[in-house]
Amino acid sequence: MNIGPHTLANKLFVAPMAGVTDRPFRQLCKKLGAGYAVSEMVASNALLWKSEKTQRRANHVGEFKPIAVQIAGADPAMMAAAAKINVDHGAQIIDINMGCPAKKVCNVAAGSALLRDEPLVQKILEAVVNAVGVGPDAVPVTLKIRTGWDREHKNAIEIARLAEKSGISMLTVHGRTRADLYHGEAEYETITAVKSNVGIPVVANGDITSPEKAEQVLKITGADAIMIGRAAQGRPWIFREINHYLETGSKLPTPEINEIQAIMNAHLLDHYEFYGEHIGLRTARKHIGWYCKGLRDSHAFRQRMNTADDCKTQLQMVNDYFDEMKLHSERLLFLEAA
Numbered sequence: 001m002n003i004g005p006h007t008l009a010n011k012l013f014v015a016p017m018a019g020v021t022d023r024p025f026r027q028l029c030k031k032l033g034a035g036y037a038v039s040e041m042v043a044s045n046a047l048l049w050k051s052e053k054t055q056r057r058a059n060h061v062g063e064f065k066p067i068a069v070q071i072a073g074a075d076p077a078m079m080a081a082a083a084k085i086n087v088d089h090g091a092q093i094i095d096i097n098m099g100c101p102a103k104k105v106c107n108v109a110a111g112s113a114l115l116r117d118e119p120l121v122q123k124i125l126e127a128v129v130n131a132v133g134v135g136p137d138a139v140p141v142t143l144k145i146r147t148g149w150d151r152e153h154k155n156a157i158e159i160a161r162l163a164e165k166s167g168i169s170m171l172t173v174h175g176r177t178r179a180d181l182y183h184g185e186a187e188y189e190t191i192t193a194v195k196s197n198v199g200i201p202v203v204a205n206g207d208i209t210s211p212e213k214a215e216q217v218l219k220i221t222g223a224d225a226i227m228i229g230r231a232a233q234g235r236p237w238i239f240r241e242i243n244h245y246l247e248t249g250s251k252l253p254t255p256e257i258n259e260i261q262a263i264m265n266a267h268l269l270d271h272y273e274f275y276g277e278h279i280g281l282r283t284a285r286k287h288i289g290w291y292c293k294g295l296r297d298s299h300a301f302r303q304r305m306n307t308a309d310d311c312k313t314q315l316q317m318v319n320d321y322f323d324e325m326k327l328h329s330e331r332l333l334f335l336e337a338a
Contacts, residue, residue, distance in 0.1 A: 001035075001201065001225055003093055004140030004169050006066040008225075010035035012214075012239050013172075015205060015229030016070045016095070016144075019283070023059055024270040028263070029232060030064045033239030036225075038068045038095050038144075042086065056275075060090050068093035070144070072100065074114060076127035083132045087139050094132055096124065098159070099144040099174050112146045112178035121159060125166035133167055140169035144205075147190040150179035160194045160202075168200060172227055175206035182230075191221040203227050209238075211245030218246075234290025237263065261322040264291045268318070272311045281311050288318055295325055 001008045014021060014029045014037035026037035040057045060067045069091040071082045083094045098114045098121065114121055125143065132139040143163050148154030156173055163171050173194050175186030186206030195202040204223035208214050209231040217226055232238050237255055244252045255263070267287065272280040285306060292298040301321045308314035 003036075003066070003142065003201070004138070006092065006140070008035040008066075010243055011218075011225035012036075012242055013203060013225055013227040014038065014232060014239075015227045016040055016097070017229050017233075018100075019286075020233060022057070022271075022274065023061075023063055024267060024274050025236070025287075027063060027270070028267050029236045029239055032236045032263070033241075033243045034228075034232075036066070036068065038070050038093075041070045041072045041097050041100065042082065043072060059274075066092040068095055068142075070095040070097050071128075072097040074120070074124075076120075076123045079124050080127040080131035083128045083139075083141070087132050091139065093140050093142060093169075094128060095142045095144060095172075096128060096168075097144055099146045099172070112149070115145065115155060115159060115178065116149050116153070118155065118158060118162065122162050122166060125163060125168060129167040133169075141167065142170040142172065143168045144172040144174070146174050146176055146178055146180075147187060148177045150177050153177075154190060156190050156194050157197050160198045164198045164200050170201045170203065170224075171198065172203040172205055175204070188217060188220050191223060195222045201225065205229070211242045211251060214242045215246060234287065234293055236267075257322060257326050260291065261319065261326075264288070264318065264322075265315070268311075268315055272315075277311055281308065281314055284311070284314065288314075292321070296328060 001011050012033060012035050014026060014034045016038040018040050021037065021040050026039070029037055042057050067090055069086045071079060071086065071094060073079045073082065079096070086094060099112050114124070129141050133141040145156060145159055147156045154177065160171055171194070173191045175188055175191050176182070176184065188204065191202065191204045201224040203225045204217050204221045205227040208217055208226050208228050214226055217223065228238060241252050268284055271284050271287065274280070275283055288305060289302050292301060305314060305317050308317055
């Protein structure tokens with residue numbers, strides 16, 4: 001699959017998730033089978049461009065290409081300027097966020113709130129495409145949306161047509177309305193309808209949690225690719241599992257605890273290096289919690305782990321816990337053999 005001049009390794013995408021899809025996580029997912037990943041959302045407000053958080057989100061040093069940056073905002077001129085500055089800093093694809101349901105985003109009429117104002121949507125799309133998406137050095141511009149504002153106001157097809165007309169190179173549709181947040185089941189029928197109404201590539205997003213579900217969604221919707229978000233939290237190898245299943249029809253075995261521990265260690269070390277001691281210690285906690293989810297005594301462990309006051313101690317506590325899990329598994333195997 002291509003996005004503009006960029007050929008992707010496969011049709012498995014990492015969804016942009018605030019506070020999650022930083023550079024270490026994107027790199028890890030790509031190493032484990034994702035063909036494409038979009039950065040965390042970067043605000044279009046020029047006053048925030050020099051903030052530590054924005055600078056970190058715009059850090060793509062050593063990242064696997066193509067480098068895709070998601071921007072958010074409600075002012076066409078500001079969005080165009082944000083697209084330009086991110087391209088100047090190495091972005092090879094610009095993604096426009098019109099899918100985020102978070103209150104702090106929607107309250108400033110950005111994210112999925114924009115779906116209520118189709119004329120403004122068109123102005124934003126055209127402004128960004130004209131800023132970076134035309135001419136000899138054109139950078140592809142993509143768009144992520146939801147199916148509408150609420151169940152009574154679904155306009156994904158209309159937005160998709162506007163996107164194609166405005167020069168958008170690819171469209172991702174999360175199969176829920178803004179009002180749905182992340183509740184209920186994704187409505188793939190709307191994604192199917194969008195795909196049949198436009199000629200640009202369409203990506204299906206929402207509730208894709210297994211290789212079987214990935215294959216099912218691709219078949220149902222006719223989508224060109226699928227985007228996976230929450231299911232990859234603490235389970236970045238899901239991309240490897242899906243890719244293998246789509247190619248062979250067979251399932252890979254679940255990673256053994258040794259491999260999970262190794263993947264987690266590499267992730268945490270990269271995470272600490274990227275954020276530094278103070279921020280890295282705190283932001284690593286959610287990732288550790290996701291890796292440990294479902295393991296024996298994980299709740300009690302997380303409570304202990306949260307008391308660590310430096311990264312070295314935190315990492316040691318995590319490895320001690322995983323070593324105990326391995327010993328417990330070996331004991332169970334011994335008992336079964338006996």
